[in-house]
Amino acid sequence: MLSVRSRMKQIKVRFAPSPTGPLHIGGARSALFNYLFARKQRGKMLLRIEDTDLERSSPEFEREIIDSLSWLGINWDEGIDVGGDNGPYRQTERLDTYQRYVDQLLRSGHAYHCFCTEEELARERQALLEKGEIVAYSGKCRHLDPEERQRKLRQGLVPTVRFKVVSGQEVVVNDLVRGTVTFNSSEIGDFIIVKSDGIPTYNFAVVVDDHEMGVTHVIRAEEHLSNTPRQLLIYQTLGFEIPEFAHISLILGKDRQKMSKRHGATSIMQYRESGYLPEAVFNFLALLGWSPEGEQEILGRDEIVKQFSLSRVAKNPAVFDLDKLNWLNAQHIKRKAIMELGEMLKPYLKSSPFWHSVEQMDQATYEVLIEAVRDRIVRLVDVVKEVEPFFIRPQYEADTLDRLEQPEVRGMLQGLLEHLPDELDLEEARSFMKGLPKALQLPAKQVYMPIRLALTGSPQGPELPYLLVVMGVPEVRRRITGLI
RNA sequence: GGCCCCAUGGUCAAGUGGUUAAGACACCGCCCUUUCACGGCGGUAACUGGGGUUCGAAUCCCCAUGGGGUCACCA
Numbered sequence: 001m002l003s004v005r006s007r008m009k010q011i012k013v014r015f016a017p018s019p020t021g022p023l024h025i026g027g028a029r030s031a032l033f034n035y036l037f038a039r040k041q042r043g044k045m046l047l048r049i050e051d052t053d054l055e056r057s058s059p060e061f062e063r064e065i066i067d068s069l070s071w072l073g074i075n076w077d078e079g080i081d082v083g084g085d086n087g088p089y090r091q092t093e094r095l096d097t098y099q100r101y102v103d104q105l106l107r108s109g110h111a112y113h114c115f116c117t118e119e120e121l122a123r124e125r126q127a128l129l130e131k132g133e134i135v136a137y138s139g140k141c142r143h144l145d146p147e148e149r150q151r152k153l154r155q156g157l158v159p160t161v162r163f164k165v166v167s168g169q170e171v172v173v174n175d176l177v178r179g180t181v182t183f184n185s186s187e188i189g190d191f192i193i194v195k196s197d198g199i200p201t202y203n204f205a206v207v208v209d210d211h212e213m214g215v216t217h218v219i220r221a222e223e224h225l226s227n228t229p230r231q232l233l234i235y236q237t238l239g240f241e242i243p244e245f246a247h248i249s250l251i252l253g254k255d256r257q258k259m260s261k262r263h264g265a266t267s268i269m270q271y272r273e274s275g276y277l278p279e280a281v282f283n284f285l286a287l288l289g290w291s292p293e294g295e296q297e298i299l300g301r302d303e304i305v306k307q308f309s310l311s312r313v314a315k316n317p318a319v320f321d322l323d324k325l326n327w328l329n330a331q332h333i334k335r336k337a338i339m340e341l342g343e344m345l346k347p348y349l350k351s352s353p354f355w356h357s358v359e360q361m362d363q364a365t366y367e368v369l370i371e372a373v374r375d376r377i378v379r380l381v382d383v384v385k386e387v388e389p390f391f392i393r394p395q396y397e398a399d400t401l402d403r404l405e406q407p408e409v410r411g412m413l414q415g416l417l418e419h420l421p422d423e424l425d426l427e428e429a430r431s432f433m434k435g436l437p438k439a440l441q442l443p444a445k446q447v448y449m450p451i452r453l454a455l456t457g458s459p460q461g462p463e464l465p466y467l468l469v470v471m472g473v474p475e476v477r478r479r480i481t482g483l484i
Numbered sequence: 485g486g487c488c489c490c491a492u493g494g495u496c497a498a499g500u501g502g503u504u505a506a507g508a509c510a511c512c513g514c515c516c517u518u519u520c521a522c523g524g525c526g527g528u529a530a531c532u533g534g535g536g537u538u539c540g541a542a543u544c545c546c547c548a549u550g551g552g553g554u555c556a557c558c559a
Contacts, residue, residue: 018559053558118557125556132485135555160557178489187487187555195557202559226488226554249490249552256551287508291497295507314490314497317552321495324509334522375522386521433518448518460520 011043011216015069015076016206018050019062022267025320026221026251026259027065028072029285033248034219035074036286036308043216047079048209049090052199057092068268072278073301078213086213091205098200101208101238102161102193110237111193113159114141115152136189137162161194163204163234171229176217176246177313183229191230203230211240219246219310222317223258246310248289249317259320275348275380277336280329287328288318298331330378342370345383352384354391365470368426372466386462390470393479394457409450410484415440416451417480422473429465454480 015031017023023031038045047069051057066081078084088094105111114137121137128135142164144152152159167186175181193204200208210218225247235242253263265271271281283299291314292299292307299307333341349358358366373386396404403409419439424432437444448464455467455476468476 016559020559050559056558114557116557121557129485129555134486181488183488189555192557197557199557201557206559221553222489223553224559227559247489252552254495258552287496289496291507293498295498297496297508316490318497319495321509324496327509330522376520437518444518452519458519462520464518 009216011038011041012046012214013038013043013217013219014046014048014079014210014213014215015074016048016050016209017065018053018056019058019060019065020053020056021061022269023065023068024259024266024268025285028068028074028268028281029251029288030219030221030248031069031074032072032282032285033246033290033310033313035076036305037217037219037310038077039305040308044078045076046084046086046213046215047076047081047089048213049080050202050205052091052202052205054092054197054199064269068272071272072268072282074282091209092199094205094209095199097212098194098205098208102200102204105163105193105237106161108237109164111161111163112142112144112190113149114162114190114192115144115149115157115159116140134187134189136187137191139190142190158196160192160196162190163193163230165190165230165233171232173225173228173232173245175225176244176310177315178225178247181225181228183226185229185233188230188233193234203227204234207231207234207238207240210243211235211238215243217244217246219248222247222249246313248313249315251288252317252319254319256317256319263320273381275377275382276325276329277332277380280325280332283332284325284328287324288320289314298328298335326378333377333380334375336374338367338370338374341374342366345370345380348380348383349387352387354384354387357391358387361470364425365472368466369470372462372470376462389456389458389461390467394455396453396457400453400457404450404454404483408446412440412442412447412450413454413480413484417477420473420476424468424473426465426469429468433464433468454483 013034015034017027017031035045037043047066049062051062062080069075076082078086079089102111106113124138125135141159141162165185165188167188169185171183171185173181173183191203192201194200209215228245228247232242234240251259253259255263259266265274268281272278279301282301283297283304286299286304286308287297290308290312292304293312294307336344349355358369361369369387369390372390373383376386377383404413416436419432419436421428421432433448437447440447449459451464452461452467453459455464455471461467471479
């Protein structure tokens with residue numbers, strides 16, 4: 001159902017990461033839901049960089065985040081890298097804009113300078129926490145007289161700017177996924193909107209930017225829900241139109257705690273590197289907190305966009321399940337065309353010890369190799385171990401050797417060598433193997449497993465015809481001759 | 485601790501007052517198969533508890549419990 005607003009006005013959402021680390025699972029999911037909503041509603045998506053934490057922000061992380069998003073197939077219409085009419089899109093480049101609004105708030109008495117030191121504040125906070133009282137700023141500098149203020153400034157003290165919060169008022173967040181959430185301003189206390197380094201804080205900058213950039217829907221993680229009343233207060237006193245909010249639940253680790261580094265791979269790049277397909281990660285993330293109407297869960301990007309709706313977004317947090325990601329990834333791999341998959345696998349093979357052999361193959365043989373492993377790999381990186389039996393001369397276990405040394409096995413292998421043509425394509429290899437027991441006048445059981453053992457040293461692995469074709473008849477002969 | 489959010493199998497989840505409470509992953513079994521894998525079929529397994537409301541609650545309300553988030557000159 002469309003709200004009146006979205007019928008009248010094109011919707012605009014944003015993803016606004018801090019470049020203080022790589023893009024992680026949770027951030028990617030927030031970006032994804034924004035993207036899905038924008039595309040489904042035929043609205044716009046913008047990307048803004050919130051780099052007001054000078055200490056921890058870096059251009060490298062910014063780059064990595066952008067690359068991660070692009071890799072996932074999430075793109076945007078406005079913002080970093082693509083430009084637009086509401087730039088700049090990096091908060092540290094928008095300081096003059098914030099300053100204008102800070103001046104306005106200072107002039108109208110809605111904000112004031114605060115000279116409290118961090119140590120002082122930490123002490124007060126600690127005391128309040130211990131007494132079990134509401135942890136909020138005391139308002140000590142709220143009524144500093146102008147002379148006192150001037151004196152402190154002359155002393156060289158650098159103030160922060162605090163936003164004046166009138167206590168005792170109800171602040172209502174109207175949330176698209178959570179409904180009506182009510183807070184009381186008494187629990188908030190005057191909060192800092194400009195740090196002593198002159199840089200605005202998140203709660204202030206986000207409001208100014210979302211307003212200036214025309215954002216209509218703020219879709220973000222639930223951890224921001226308790227920040228929302230602060231932001232609402234700013235919207236109100238600055239007279240900005242309030243956007244729609246949608247706070248999506250968090251992604252938790254196996255221990256039900258918020259996902260963090262100690263839960264293993266949490267950055268999108270790590271998944272990319274170990275060979276997860278972007279469409280699989282996209283699919284998986286979409287299924288975490290959202291569900292399609294039908295029963296089909298293996299979905300492409302377009303299909304997910306087509307079906308997406310905020311009304312089907314769950315309120316409860318979701319535990320990240322690697323098993324399911326793995327399954328989805330295998331499913332998406334299985335659906336790849338041989339040629340395309342072959343190209344995707346090359347980087348992994350290049351860094352394997354077998355690249356030399358792979359490189360020498362003709363295209364047809366390479367495709368047989370890919371076909372042989374396609375249904376066997378969960379991540380692209382698995383190709384390296386799956387491909388091993390084709391290229392590594394087997395190291396036979398003692399009992400395997402015992403078995404291969406049985407006279408009847410040696411006889412069978414001898415027979416195989418006699419019947420083996422000099423060249424085979426996959427079809428020929430299949431019918432050759434199929435006809436072999438009859439040609440040797442032996443039961444299938446006594447034929448196939450010994451051959452497998454002779455060729456690979458292992459009782460399990462790819463189908464024999466694949467082995468024959470990819471190894472090539474000369475190599476097959478060499479391995480068997482070595483045994484008899 | 486205050487405030488806020490959440491609560492269906494181990495996990496993801498469907499479900500919006502009347503269902504034998506879907507489906508998927510994982511797990512187990514069977515089948516397919518020259519092995520493993522893939523695939524097919526089947527199985528184990530859930531409404532946190534207690535009060536209401538109602539002819540009737542997984543669905544609505546309250547309380548309890550549990551889990552999570554947040555209380556920064558981080559975002």
